[in-house]
Amino acid sequence: MKKQSRRHAEENDDFVDVPVRVRYADTDMMGVVYHANYPVFFEIGRSEYMRLKGFTYREFEDMGYHLVVTGLEAKYYNSATYDDLLTVKTRISELQSRGLTFHYMIYREKTLLVEGTTKHLCINNNKKTVIIPPHLLNILKRCQN
Amino acid sequence: MKKQSRRHAEENDDFVDVPVRVRYADTDMMGVVYHANYPVFFEIGRSEYMRLKGFTYREFEDMGYHLVVTGLEAKYYNSATYDDLLTVKTRISELQSRGLTFHYMIYREKTLLVEGTTKHLCINNNKKTVIIPPHLLNILKRCQN
């Protein structure tokens, strides 16, 4: 049941899509994107996700808040190479008052290359864990549905 | 006189413009883009320059050629920060049978941030310096005028 509803969510495409062009700098001597560059693509994904939902992470930081990364997971299925045009699909898979999880799927056309998640905690400028400001939490909640 | 004609060239905008959004990963603890990331923006500039002129650097490599970097210069006038939307302006400032020089100007709106050049030599898969294939040289020559 749970599985079904999750699948459903994915099909409904609550994902936000962002194009990323692979740079020469992203490749390594195997001729493919170095694995540790995909988490940077995840970062682009969540930045653009937030922008499209109506606020920017930059504004969030200007208000004195940060979403620090506390966890990272990635599974690598296929490789990308220089000049490939990828699509980073991003959604919020879990939302709590003090943190959230982003879920990413990176495709080249119909081929899934990498899937991953990042977990974040909301902290203030004093590096103290705090509650996500209510009006942002509301925006994020709406995103999740 | 020389100066005038060069200035003229710039005003005529033989530059190709490419937008680059600054990633969090690009910044350093001074709160600005780390200086060694601008040469990566230069790379984006020349990749898109070539694409817009009618061939891609990827095709160029698939044909067995490479434009290796033999020189790099950059002058830093102003800094950029996270989420800034920059414009990388790229043109060919010098073209020879075996190599060329790209010239870049990176702006945030009207503010010049960084100006630089990269020098390249054409080599083949055996790492031997060779003449740029004629039909590509012709495309590049047309670009320069």
Add this chain to the structure above:
Amino acid sequence: MKKQSRRHAEENDDFVDVPVRVRYADTDMMGVVYHANYPVFFEIGRSEYMRLKGFTYREFEDMGYHLVVTGLEAKYYNSATYDDLLTVKTRISELQSRGLTFHYMIYREKTLLVEGTTKHLCINNNKKTVIIPPHLLNILKRCQN
């Protein structure tokens, strides 16, 4: 019982320690090491692990084999900053005929900053999954005990 023996293993320090000095380039505008740079420190960890066990990953590639990354996990407990001298502790936590898992713990003095794993598959130059060459598998098996 399982837990005990694992704990035991860790205390016995089957980990190989490698020092890593944080570069300015590694930091981001929060003033700390950007989260996606730790997987690069993991790479240093497993490179030096192999070197200390008697072969280098470079030789491994020269022989026509690669250990591609198929999975990455990291948990972030504390942050590092510019010029910090870190210790990357690396061990093999799982070894199979066609792949293995490395386990990493990154410390600044006694403080655990990041813990993670990378999963790898052995492929040949034709990108086909293959059995790890026996004499290397034997070296790795010895490491694990």
Add this chain to the structure above:
Amino acid sequence: MKKQSRRHAEENDDFVDVPVRVRYADTDMMGVVYHANYPVFFEIGRSEYMRLKGFTYREFEDMGYHLVVTGLEAKYYNSATYDDLLTVKTRISELQSRGLTFHYMIYREKTLLVEGTTKHLCINNNKKTVIIPPHLLNILKRCQN
């Protein structure tokens, strides 16, 4: 005459040597170190230069000063690849009250790979150009002789 004395200086090795092991992450799909990673090696060079001369750049920043990069030049003569052990040689080639130039030569054994310079201005936390604090300037002056 000038040339001679400069050559002399170089032979006398006022350069500080720092080893750098090439990471897989540093390479690109040409199988060599991506050109824009050498400026990061320059950064390691000047960090260790200062440490060996008796103060660290971290302390310098803690005191409220920064040496921002205003210019970068690099010439590429030979390439390095994964696992190569390089030597970054660093010296101060020019010293003024408000700024300085570092000069770098990167070798693999006897082979010169890359030579370059970085120009820096001293600024304070308000991003205002200032005079390098006297006791540091004195240390740097001694280095130069």
